[in-house]
Amino acid sequence: MSTDEQAPSQITGQLKQAQGVLYQAVGAVPGTAESWTAEGERLQKEGADELDEARAEQKGEATVNRVWGKAESAYGMVTGDQTHLNEGNLKAEKGEWQNALADGQLPNPSWDRVKGKAQSAAGMLTGDQEMQKDGNMQAEKAEWTKG
Incomplete structure (x- = not known):
């Protein structure tokens, strides 16, 4: 990646996908150039690829932190x-949140794990x-046994 290129971003990936949908909608109007549709398809694919790359990078960083x-x-x-x-x-918890957010979710721990985390925080x-x-x-026991 060159120095003037930005790192992949979930936000810009989603914006490119939305822009692609808009271009395709314009291309669907009778009398418009077919290039609108082609450009829309290209933007949607580019946005999806950037979104996937950004998620993969975020999940990799999350794994390292965890x-x-x-x-x-x-x-x-x-x-x-x-x-x-x-x-x-704190680093491990940050990694857990990063991983879940990369998937568009929130962490979903078991009740036993929540109790253990609360006791750890109190300590x-x-x-x-x-x-x-x-x-x-x-x-940790609850995480490993999924209990």
Whole structure:
């Protein structure tokens, strides 16, 4: 990609798709040039491709954030380093949200996972590392068992 090209964006991809639909509508009017329809089809495809590329990039970034966050959180848990534990949890959570939003959804955790996250957050706020650790373990267990 050249330096004057912008990174793929879901918004510009959707705008190109909408512009393509508009061009095709104009091309459907009797007496208009067929080039409107062809240009509309091209714009729709270009927009769809950009949207797919932007989603893939966002999901890749989400995976990196989630994996690094979980690793940092685990390091903090093992070493007793509250800062790494907190920062890791936040990065992992950010990655989870990024991944869901790339699919046009919100994260949909199980009830057990929500309870574990709440306990972890309470431990984070109070500085109770054991509570935070137990909450993390409950949330992770629920994620792995989908319970």
